[in-house]
Amino acid sequence: MRSRIPTLAALLGVQLVIAGALVMRHDALSRRPPNAPFLTNAIGTADRILIDGPAKPGRPAAAPVELLERNGAWVVHSAFDVPAAKARVSALIEQFGGLRRGLPVANTPDARARFEVAADRYSRRIRFDRGGHAIATVYLGKSAGLRKSYGRAAGDPAIYALGVATYHLPVSPGAWIDAKLLQVPADEIAGIDVRGPHGGGVELTRVISGKQAPGPWHATGLAAGHALDAAKADALVRAIDELRVDDVLGEQASPDWRTDAPQATLTIDRQGGHAVTWTLSKPQAADHFVLKSSGEPWYFSIDSTTAQPLLDAAAPDGLAATPSPPAAPGRAHAHAATN
Numbered sequence: 001m002r003s004r005i006p007t008l009a010a011l012l013g014v015q016l017v018i019a020g021a022l023v024m025r026h027d028a029l030s031r032r033p034p035n036a037p038f039l040t041n042a043i044g045t046a047d048r049i050l051i052d053g054p055a056k057p058g059r060p061a062a063a064p065v066e067l068l069e070r071n072g073a074w075v076v077h078s079a080f081d082v083p084a085a086k087a088r089v090s091a092l093i094e095q096f097g098g099l100r101r102g103l104p105v106a107n108t109p110d111a112r113a114r115f116e117v118a119a120d121r122y123s124r125r126i127r128f129d130r131g132g133h134a135i136a137t138v139y140l141g142k143s144a145g146l147r148k149s150y151g152r153a154a155g156d157p158a159i160y161a162l163g164v165a166t167y168h169l170p171v172s173p174g175a176w177i178d179a180k181l182l183q184v185p186a187d188e189i190a191g192i193d194v195r196g197p198h199g200g201g202v203e204l205t206r207v208i209s210g211k212q213a214p215g216p217w218h219a220t221g222l223a224a225g226h227a228l229d230a231a232k233a234d235a236l237v238r239a240i241d242e243l244r245v246d247d248v249l250g251e252q253a254s255p256d257w258r259t260d261a262p263q264a265t266l267t268i269d270r271q272g273g274h275a276v277t278w279t280l281s282k283p284q285a286a287d288h289f290v291l292k293s294s295g296e297p298w299y300f301s302i303d304s305t306t307a308q309p310l311l312d313a314a315a316p317d318g319l320a321a322t323p324s325p326p327a328a329p330g331r332a333h334a335h336a337a338t339n
Contacts, residue, residue, distance in 0.1 A: 116141030
């Protein structure tokens with residue numbers, strides 16, 4: 001019996017070592033209970049966000065979308081510092097700050113590659129910085145279901161199914177700009193000077209007084225004998241009010257954009273005496289238009305489906321009402337006879 005004691009003690013020691021190794025292996029997963037916050041740092045204090053992907057070994061991601069907070073407002077630094085869509089950036093921070101961990105699905109290096117949440121293989125990488133230092137970095141990979149992706153926080157081996165979809169995180173800088181940046185509210189437009197590609201134009205004016213409804217439109221510059229079509233003037237105002245830009249092209253014009261021969265020029269007078277001039281041009285061999293506003297330093301790209309209604313509404317000749325056809329001679333004679 002005594003001869004077996006060393007053997008049994010050795011077996012017990014081996015079991016303790018194995019148990020300890022298993023505890024250490026799963027410690028990273030057991031330290032934090034399920035439904036704990038996925039990110040432990042307060043990303044709401046971030047002043048810089050980087051979004052890039054997809055990436056694979058030997059094929060790194062392209063330059064990331066870079067969002068910066070300046071004086072309380074976000075700009076798309078990778079798109080010439082154009083103002084970012086405030087609601088979209090706020091939703092991004094709120095979404096990631098509210099992610100919960102749930103139960104891990106895996107935690108091995110092989111699994112990180114398989115779920116595409118490794119440091120060199122991912123669908124999206126989102127990094128939140130503060131003062132030049134990283135607060136948190138998240139790797140998103142394959143879809144985990146409807147509006148879900150597998151994800152992992154940098155420094156944590158555990159992989160979770162997270163309630164965020166990669167397609168809600170575009171890696172095109174233009175997707176993050178404030179698409180409504182140039183819009184002028186319809187009820188603030190007091191005048192519009194419309195110029196066509198050949199210089200002819202029509203000037204629309206109306207009275208706006210306080211909170212009262214704007215007065216009727218008046219036009220000068222219409223062809224002799226023509227009257228303004230109020231419905232067409234309202235269509236032009238709506239096109240200005242609803243304008244959305246698709247992307248920013250830069251701060252310097254390119255000769256290919258043909259900005260020296262615009263398709264339309266609109267000078268929009270806002271209530272209070274503030275005016276802005278838009279020039280809309282068509283680049284060579286392109287399916288988009290270029291819009292320049294005198295109030296901003298950038299040149300914007302506008303999709304043809306957005307630009308064409310504005311062009312149609314801004315055609316000076318198109319603002320006139322269609323004249324009624326003259327009465328037929330026979331009808332006129334019959335009318336005279338009855339009188």
